[in-house]
Amino acid sequence: MRDVAKYLSSKQNTVDQELAAEWAKLESLYNKKLWHQLTIEMLDFVKHPSLQSNNELVQLYENFVADFENKINLLSLTEMCAVIVKQMGTPEDRLSFLKQLQEKVKANKEALALCKVLSGGIILHEKGDQAETKNIMEEIEKILDDTDGITPVHGRYYSLCSDFYRIYGKHADFYRASLRYLGCIELTSLSAAEQKSQAFHLGIAALLGEGIYNLGELLAHPVLESLKNQEESWLVDLLFIMNAGDIAGFHKLRPRWSSQADLVTNERIVLQKITLLALMEMTFKRPATKRNLSFKDIAASTGAREDEVELLVMKALAQGLLKGTIDQVDSIAHFTWVQPRVLDKTQLSSMMTRLENWCKDIESVETLVETKANDILTM
Known part of the structure; x- marks a missing residue:
């Protein structure tokens, strides 16, 4: 008593x-x-x-x-x-x-979910039971799906998920879970060391994660500031290079990123990703009326051999990065759509220039119609 x-x-x-x-x-x-x-x-x-x-x-x-x-x-x-x-x-x-x-606490969904998050953390970090942790994560997801909006528990849940995916090398899942985690918290609630660790692991996951081509959200996130003026600042540079599809920049920066074993081991995967990003960027920069690209031009922009271009385009189409058709006879790819991405400042500037040019074209047509209206009406 x-x-x-x-x-x-x-x-x-x-x-x-x-x-x-x-x-x-x-x-x-x-x-x-x-x-x-x-x-x-x-x-x-x-x-x-x-x-x-x-x-x-x-x-x-x-x-x-x-x-x-x-x-x-x-x-x-x-x-x-x-x-x-x-x-x-x-x-x-x-x-x-x-x-x-x-x-x-089972009468309260959020409390029940938090209780399971705490248990999941112990099972993951101290007992190393992958299967049981995965089961708990799935149980928590079902509970939170029944709640309204974003609860105080969502951030803890995404933190558990990101830890799980990081430990077991699931780069794409880690990338998504970590961005969701950061979206649920105030960045200032993390120490400088925690911000740096989060940014570094996110950057590596963005480079290695299968199907991760939209890097703009990470590039715009303030967590990357924790890497600037640090020994790992090369990672921020590499992310911008990847996002721009700058293959020459990728090779130029090799002496710095080669210190990271995961990138060296998976260099072929990273190179394939930046090649696809180069194709996306090349297509994005062109007006919608000028997206008939010759295999020769694609090879020059992506660094691929001309006999590899058709396979490259097929991969881009298969992954939903681009939509279009291939003319094998004339060796031309015609693209009608580019997967939407979060744009960085350089890409936004390029789009602004294109918009300004489009407005000038409209004004020219308007002037032409005004000056030739009489001729048109009397035809």
Whole structure:
């Protein structure tokens, strides 16, 4: 039988007057049954430096929180327990605690999802059970699909997913999950080191991820600022080179990116991707009326041999990067559509120039119609 009054009284007998005042405030809110205000205080209090050792958080839960946990918001309770559980002994102890907590909070979808995220993190990082982690991720996804909008748990879920995909080398899935994670949080909530790590792994995943050709969203994201003026700044340069389909720039930068073993091992994959991006960029820059490209021109822009161009175009069409047809007799590719991408500043500038030229063409036609209107009407 827990004695809450005795526990709180003993905690106020500390030489730290500021800490003693906080304990007294918690006691006052508890005695007045002001559960909402107590919850708000507790969410901060569990992070207090004085509680981060000597099993203090576990004692706090057992002697205090457990007494009113059924009276407070279930998501807030789970948020508290997310801090408390870190102080519990073995992974099995923590998973057992979270399993019991899961039963207590299952009426709240967000709390249940967060509880599963916490369990998934332990199973992934400490037990290394890939299959079980994957099962938990799928369970969480189903729960969150039934919630309205983006919840406070979505960011934690995408963080778990990105960790899972990074550990098991699933570059494309990691790329998507990490961008979603960053979209759910304030970047300032990450330390400089965490931002740098996130940016680096995202950059590598963008280069190696199968089917990842839209690099503009990453290039526009402020997380890349963490790599600038750093030893890894070459990665930002390489991403811009890739996005522009600049094959010469890719080879020129080789002395710098060759320090990354994954890129050297998968150089053929990266080169194939930049070649396809070069074809996309070449097509994008041309007006819609001038997209009949000879194999010779494509070879010159992409660095491919002329006898390889047809296969290159077929790959682009098969992956949905471009739409069009191939004239094998005349060795011409006619493109009607380029996959939409998030554009960088250079690409936006190019589009603006084309738009300005289009407006001038319209004005010329308008002037022609005005000056020749009489002739046209009397024909």
